[in-house]
Amino acid sequence: MSQSGGVLSDAVLVARKDLLLERRAKIGIGQVLPFAILVLLLFAFALDPDRGILKLATPGLFWVTVLFSAVLTLQRSFALEAEDGILEALRLSGMSPAGIYLGKVTALTIELLLLEAVLVLGVAVLYDTKFLGIPLLFAIALLATLGIAGAGAVYGALAARLRSRETLLPLLLLPLLAPVLIAATRGCEVSLEREAMSGWSWAALLGIFALVYLTLGSFLFRPLLEDA
Amino acid sequence: MTTTKIQSASTVSPAPTGTGSRGTKVLGGFALVFLVIAVVYGLFISPPDAQLGNTIRIIYMHVPTVMAAYLAFIITAVSSGMYLWKRTEFWDLLGSSAAEIGVLFFAVTIVDGALWGKVTWGVFWRWEPRLTTSAVLLIMYIGYLAVRAIPADPRTRATRCAIIGIVAIVNVPIVHKAVDWWRGLHQGKTVLGTIDPEMGGTQLFAMYSSLIAGLLVCVWLLIHRFRAGFLAERASDLGLDQALEERRLESSPATGEDA
Numbered sequence: 001m002s003q004s005g006g007v008l009s010d011a012v013l014v015a016r017k018d019l020l021l022e023r024r025a026k027i028g029i030g031q032v033l034p035f036a037i038l039v040l041l042l043f044a045f046a047l048d049p050d051r052g053i054l055k056l057a058t059p060g061l062f063w064v065t066v067l068f069s070a071v072l073t074l075q076r077s078f079a080l081e082a083e084d085g086i087l088e089a090l091r092l093s094g095m096s097p098a099g100i101y102l103g104k105v106t107a108l109t110i111e112l113l114l115l116e117a118v119l120v121l122g123v124a125v126l127y128d129t130k131f132l133g134i135p136l137l138f139a140i141a142l143l144a145t146l147g148i149a150g151a152g153a154v155y156g157a158l159a160a161r162l163r164s165r166e167t168l169l170p171l172l173l174l175p176l177l178a179p180v181l182i183a184a185t186r187g188c189e190v191s192l193e194r195e196a197m198s199g200w201s202w203a204a205l206l207g208i209f210a211l212v213y214l215t216l217g218s219f220l221f222r223p224l225l226e227d228a
Numbered sequence: 229m230t231t232t233k234i235q236s237a238s239t240v241s242p243a244p245t246g247t248g249s250r251g252t253k254v255l256g257g258f259a260l261v262f263l264v265i266a267v268v269y270g271l272f273i274s275p276p277d278a279q280l281g282n283t284i285r286i287i288y289m290h291v292p293t294v295m296a297a298y299l300a301f302i303i304t305a306v307s308s309g310m311y312l313w314k315r316t317e318f319w320d321l322l323g324s325s326a327a328e329i330g331v332l333f334f335a336v337t338i339v340d341g342a343l344w345g346k347v348t349w350g351v352f353w354r355w356e357p358r359l360t361t362s363a364v365l366l367i368m369y370i371g372y373l374a375v376r377a378i379p380a381d382p383r384t385r386a387t388r389c390a391i392i393g394i395v396a397i398v399n400v401p402i403v404h405k406a407v408d409w410w411r412g413l414h415q416g417k418t419v420l421g422t423i424d425p426e427m428g429g430t431q432l433f434a435m436y437s438s439l440i441a442g443l444l445v446c447v448w449l450l451i452h453r454f455r456a457g458f459l460a461e462r463a464s465d466l467g468l469d470q471a472l473e474e475r476r477l478e479s480s481p482a483t484g485e486d487a
Contacts, residue, residue: 151395154391154395155395158375158388158391158392162375162378164378168371168374168375168378171367171370171371171374172368172371172374172375172392175364175365175367175368175371176368176395176396176399178364178403178406178407179399179402179403179405179406179407182406182407182409182410183406186409186410201409202409205402205405205406205409208402209402212398212402213395216394216395216398220391220394220395223312223387223390223391224387224391226387227383227384227386227387228384228387228388228391
């Protein structure tokens, strides 16, 4: 049925389109990133920087900030598609739904990884965190972000056409991402040498999560585009 | 039941007017009998446990409610998959009815688990793996019901719900594993939610009768909820037909008088 290329070329096309839009509109850099840094500051106001709580809780605070920013990024990413019947146009374009899904996920992952890179610097400066175990940290960031984007794209597309999407998306998405928050936080604690347990088992759990949701999303995106 | 069938076949409108039938009455009767047995044995006849003391009586309620909730969520997941495959109203209604019943039983489970915690640990809440997992799952299914409550075209709404039903059930083992490891670093598992193999005769009887009672009540509620949902759909169809008919009559009042 698909007249254009395969799933992968569709994915590349959609991802490039999203990244181009982001480069031009600069919503991520202009709005989401300042919001994320603001959250880091708010945590500092709430938790008194002198008592050492910030330093102890850095991995958790970092990932909570990433989750909040991911909700905003997702809303932006799918609000683009929901306007002017673009989702219908995508459906009629002959592109494979799995390709569209993987393209959205790729663009989201790249945007969120860039955001995380800046946030890591923010945490290092604001919370005085020293980073160790860089390979593990990198693996955890990549796998967790893939999972967030993979699960998020399914619910982002589902909520996009609903009038109550702003309130509904966090309600649907955040409990789903609870295991990502747990695994990413604990894994980072290991890489910051706060926990003795091997961090790679957390990375493996994040990998399984990402794999499950990417597979599920690739299959569910067709009914999602056609009916939901 | 057979008489109503014959009647409905001969009359023009076969729509049922209630959610009860002989089958549900029998089922409800059984559920009631087992509930009474469970209450009598669980609260009065069975002795306190050697380790847990009288708090074991909360577990007689806790295990059935959590089992019923999981049964309901499994039904939701299977129905969601079947809906995406068959696209029939039956699977959509079954899935959403089961989700509602599941949320109800899960909320009860968390409340009785917290009560047990207050008596045993001195606090209502501990970040114990099962409690934490349950809390996350409950909120996930509340999200399902929130989407269900949004008015939409039936096919659209059913597809949305089916997707959430599938995604949610897939997440259950992942949440469980993550929370298990997370808390496993700090404390061992608790006895809450497990059936002790050393349990004595009347205790075991109380446990099993309450388990049967819980599952029967769950199925009974599910059937009624399903039928109520079915009737609600018919009523909304009827309302639409009626409104159309009224608009038609408004445009040509003479035809209404003639008939």
